[in-house]
Amino acid sequence: METIIIIVFVVGYLAITLEHNLKIDKLIPALAMMALLWAIIALTHMPVFDVNTELKELEPTHLDEILLHHLGKTAEILVFLLGAMTIVEIIDYFDGFATIKGYIRTRSKKKLLWLFSILAFFLSAIIDNLTATIVLVTILQKVISDRETRLWFAGLIIIGANAGGAWSPIGDVTTTMLWIGDKVTTLQLIEHVLVPSIVCMVVPVLFASRYKAFKGEIDAELTTEEPKSKFGSTMLYLGLGSIVFVPIFKTITHLPPYVGMMLSLALVATFAEVYSSSKFSISNVDADSDAASHHSPVHASLSKIELPSILFFLGILLAVAALESLGMLFHFAEYLDASMPALGTEARTGIVSDLVVLILGVGSAVIDNVPLVAASMGMFSVPVDDPVWHFIAYSAGTGGSMLIIGSAAGVVAMGMEKIDFFWYLKKIAWLAFLGFIGGSVAFILIRNFVLNV
DSSP states (O other), X not given: OHHHHHHHHHHHHHHHHTHHHHTOOTHHHHHHHHHHHHHHHHHTTOOEEEOOSTTSSOEEEOHHHHHHHHHHHHHHHHHHHHHHHHHHHHHHHTTTTHHHHTTOOOOBHHHHHHHHHHHHHHHHHHHOHHHHHXXXXXXXXXHOOOHHHHHXXXXXXXXXXXXXXXXXXXXXXXXXXXXXXXXXXXXXXHHHHHHHHHHHHHHHHHHHTTSGGGSSBOSSOOOOOOOSOTTHHHHHHHHHHHHHHHHHHHHHHOOOHHHHHHHHHHHHHHHHHHHHTOOOOTTSOOTTOHHHHHHOHHHHHHXXXXXXXXXXXXXXXXXXXXXXXXXXXXXHHHHHHHHSOSSOHHHHHHHHHHXXXXXXXHHTTTSOHHHHHHHHHHHOOOOTTOHHHHHHHHHHHHHGGGSTTSSHHHHHHHHHHTOOHHHXXXXXXXXXXXXXXXXXXXXXXXXXXXXXX
């Protein structure tokens, strides 16, 4: 029966990976795979195990208990993401991101390259790499008129956004998963991953700055547009500040991150409603009231939330949880460990984990990194803030830059600028690879010779 489980998972995984070829949204195979896996487990009465014992001993438990446990853990991530997405949409409702355009005062292509890369790096650490890419490509379209030049800038924005999302607990979905799953803590994650992420961003920019595409100045004159709302800047700083407050709230209260995110959302929504002078009540929606839907920033923002992404995360996380509950991921990790040469337990384990994590990073360029990280969370039996988790956060977050379809940031930039897959593969992929390898080397050196001192 385990063979059937693996076949269902592999087929579902392939359908997710080939969504562009099949022209089927990846949430469909994710949800179907999740439901089928748990149905097979239930109908065949396969034993499920409690994996909260550091995977040293797998203890049998009831199916409804283990499923409820995994649903609770998944819901923590989904509620957190819903809150963050809503805050970002509220900022956009007030045209808050237009404030960032005011910081662009140069026409030099090389300076613009560094400016956009640095903005992508730090902005993605706060509002996640997907949203940061959307914001910066939108600004890029207003600043640079030549499409060929924009393609080069967009490629480096993708690299910078993915690098920036890796060192922040709120910068990438996979990093958020590790943080909410109590695999990493905020300060330790920053301490271990910030410098490698900087290297991952800086190396490609240094090489790219020598290209002809980034020589000279842009043709268009920089113009300052009037913001659509006079509260745009206020909502930008309030929204970003409220998101940054979430890790602080978790550290102080030791409550799950989604609690702090809901508090931040309530604060931002309150100011949004006051500024819009709306009397709309989020708990009492009148379907016939068009005025409410048009004048309430909260309602308008909630209507723009990407529910397909939320349902995809639900499906894939619970699907991987099925394999985890059957003990398959744990046994696969044991197999990897046993297959290595006799180098001593500690050395062998270190080599296995580094190789697996590097493969995970390269694999995330082809396969969605959410299930990869979800699987790795069930493979490694190491404590919170072990360097393995930090390396996974870096590798999964930055490895996707090597292909245009390897990250959410790449996919959205591909759609906004109609970037050709093979153009990116030829022009940008090797820069992303250099950055990924450079950051990986930096991580290993810092782990072995700096933080272990």
